[in-house]
Amino acid sequence: MSLAYGKGRNAMLPPIVNRILLVKNLPFKITPEEMYDLFGKYGGIRQMRIGTDQNTKGTAFVVYEDIYDAKEACDHLQGFNVMGRYLVVLYFQSNHRSKKPDLPKEEERVEQLRRQFQSMGNDEEYEFH
Template sequence: MNAVNKGGRGARLPPEVNRVLFVRNLPFKITAEEMYEVFGKYGPVRQIRVGNATDTRGTAFVVYEDIFDAKNACEHLQGFNILGRYLIVLYYQQNKVTKKMNLQKKEEELKELKTRYGVGDD
C-alpha cells in the first residue's frame, strides 16, 4: 500500500519522519506495560525498548507499525507529563548515530597514528 494514499492521510511527510521514535526524559521507574499503555493509544506498537543500563536509563525506542501513527504520537506526546517528567519525543535518525560513531572511530585512529609516529599536539 502506498503511504501517500493510506487512508487519505497527508500527501508528503518530512524526511525525518519514520516509524521509530526515540524518547528521552522518561521516569526511571516506568515499566514496559506503562509505555505500551501511553504509546499504544496512537496505534499498534511493534516494539518498545526501554533503556536499563546506567547510560540509557530514562530513554526508550518505540517502533510503530505505521509511520502515520508514529507521527501522531510524536506530535501529541512531545512535552507530555509522566510522573512529573516531561517527555522529549524525537524521530530516531540512524545516520546521526552512525555519523557520531564514525567520528569517534576516526578520532581514535588519529590518536593511535599520532602515538605510533610520535606526533604531538604541541
C-alpha cells in the same frame, strides 16, 4: 504545519519522519505496561525497548506499525508530562553518530591519504577552492 502536509493518511511527510521514535527523559520507574498505555493510544506498536542499563535508563525506542501513527505520537507526546518529567520524543535517525570522532585516529588517516597521494607522483601543489 498540519496544513502543509495535510491531515489525511495520503499526505506527504517530511523525510525525517519514520516509524521509530526515540524517547528520552522517561521516569526511571515507568513500567512497560504504562509505556504501552501511553504510546499505544496512537496506533499499533510493533516493538518497544526500554533502557535498563545505567547509561540507557530513562530512554526507550518505540516502533510503530504505521508511520502516520508514529508521527501523531511524536506530535502529541513531545513535552508531555509523565510522573513529573517532560518527555523528549524524536524520530530515530540511524545515520546520526552518538560518539565523538577519535581525532588522533582521523588525523592519522588524513596523513596516510596525504602520503598516498604524494607517492602517486604528483609533486605539484593543488589548491582546492
